[in-house]
Amino acid sequence: MLNALTLLTGVAALLLAAWCGWAAHRDQPTKDWHFIGMAVVSLLAVVQLATGIVQLARGEKPEQGTTIFVAYLLGAFACVPAAGLMSLAERSRWGSLTVAAGGVVLAVLEVRLYDIWGG
Template identity: 65%
Template sequence: MLVAVSLTVTVTALLLAAWCGLAAYRDEPTNDRHFAGMAVVTLAALVQLVVSLVQLGHGDRPEQGVAVFLGYLIGAVCTIPAAAFMSLAERSRWGSAIVAAAGVILAVLELRLHDIWGAGHG
């Protein structure tokens, strides 16, 4: 797993969390710009999925097992889209809070993915 890709996902997720957290603080629901931001973060997570699958295909293996790694990887890809659907159902400040929480969760998942893969694998 490339550290640059993981770092990109983490930073974009935290930026989204801060942005939607501010919207929740201002008592605003998610809007089209927030959904564009969610799309960017999801795209970064999808790039990470593809890069990771290619590395697995080339024989690289995570230190803590392929099954655990794939479980976290799939969870990371699904986090922001799940929050997007939930924020559509909750058209209030709490929809923005849901997305903010999902951004933080995704950042934590990225740290765990890095740990599962192993720091020495790059």
């Protein structure tokens, strides 16, 4: 299940990045709808974090080590909320661009999580 969840989270992060990137292109700050999108992507990251911890608790082991896997899980969990908080501090197009960058970073973290698990 972790592979499907990783793919879903990565695609959702890229969609969020494109949406906020389009808002930045149109010189708009992040709006309420963007924060709803961030909440959805963050919820997927929370589910992924919980699923990864449960798999580790059941005795399954990532191919490249547990410590690095947990570190990437925590990074993926914190990525979009951190970008959202920074966009609140910068209420201009740069806030939207920050969230777009956070979505791209999350998608890259998802690819790396897939590799670490042994996909």
